[in-house]
Amino acid sequence: MNKINVYVLGSFLGIVVIFGLLGFKSSNDLAIYEPQPTWKNLKVLPQDISKDSLMGLMDNYSISLGVKCSYCHAPQKDNPSKLDFVSDALITKEITRGMIAMTDEINENYFKPHFPDPKPKQVHTVNCVMCHHGTANPRKYLSNMDKVYQMYKPEEDK
Ligand code: HEC
Ligand code: HEC
Numbered sequence: 001m002n003k004i005n006v007y008v009l010g011s012f013l014g015i016v017v018i019f020g021l022l023g024f025k026s027s028n029d030l031a032i033y034e035p036q037p038t039w040k041n042l043k044v045l046p047q048d049i050s051k052d053s054l055m056g057l058m059d060n061y062s063i064s065l066g067v068k069c070s071y072c073h074a075p076q077k078d079n080p081s082k083l084d085f086v087s088d089a090l091i092t093k094e095i096t097r098g099m100i101a102m103t104d105e106i107n108e109n110y111f112k113p114h115f116p117d118p119k120p121k122q123v124h125t126v127n128c129v130m131c132h133h134g135t136a137n138p139r140k141y142l143s144n145m146d147k148v149y150q151m152y153k154p155e156e157d158k
Contacts, residue, residue, distance in 0.1 A: 044100045066135055073087070
């Protein structure tokens with residue numbers, strides 16, 4: 001390799017590095033300035049909830065109840081292979097609004113005030129899975145309660 005080639009290669013690498021840095025910087029800026037999504041039909045969750053937080057909650061509900069998104073979200077009218085997340089056509093979505101309000105209220109009134117300072121900003125002490133155990137209708141496992149009690153051995157508690 002002669003001196004000129006080394007120089008050309010060197011400046012080429014320099015340009016690659018500079019572009020790399022610029023690319024990195026602008027993608028960072030995008031992440032900061034990305035506008036918040038505007039949700040169309042939130043009645044209990046905060047209007048300004050981020051996409052990540054909303055999706056985290058939706059995954060949590062699905063796992064807690066052992067269901068898919070389509071358990072609460074109806075299919076789109078014009079394209080039934082996709083879901084219409086804004087629609088309130090399914091009763092399970094409305095029941096869930098009550099469940100979210102109930103869970104928040106229990107945490108807000110009966111857990112949060114009794115935690116020592118400094119209080120965590122949000123105490124998720126009661127949640128869906130605690131009652132649902134991975135089924136939509138808790139009666140499914142409650143009907144097995146007698147079997148659970150037969151397994152309980154009081155002497156092991158001592
Ligand atoms: C157990 C019921 C339930 C399940 C399962 C569920 N959701 Fe939801 N979803 C809701 C409820 C209830 C709301 C409305 C909350 C409110 O009114 O504040 C909602 C709202 C939404 C919204 C906001 C729509 C808008 O603009 O108003 C999106 C998007 C969404 N869900 C996506 C999903 C996805 C994706 C899944 C599957 C990973 C999912 N949901 C699973 C109950 C559910
Ligand atoms: C304190 C216990 C408790 C908590 C917490 C709770 N649920 Fe429930 N949920 C129940 C019970 C019990 C039922 C069944 C009511 C009945 O049919 O008798 C139920 C029913 C439901 C149903 C209707 C099921 C059906 O078959 O019709 C949905 C949907 C639901 N819950 C979603 C949720 C979600 C989502 C959360 C968390 C935000 C949640 N629940 C938190 C106890 C709870």
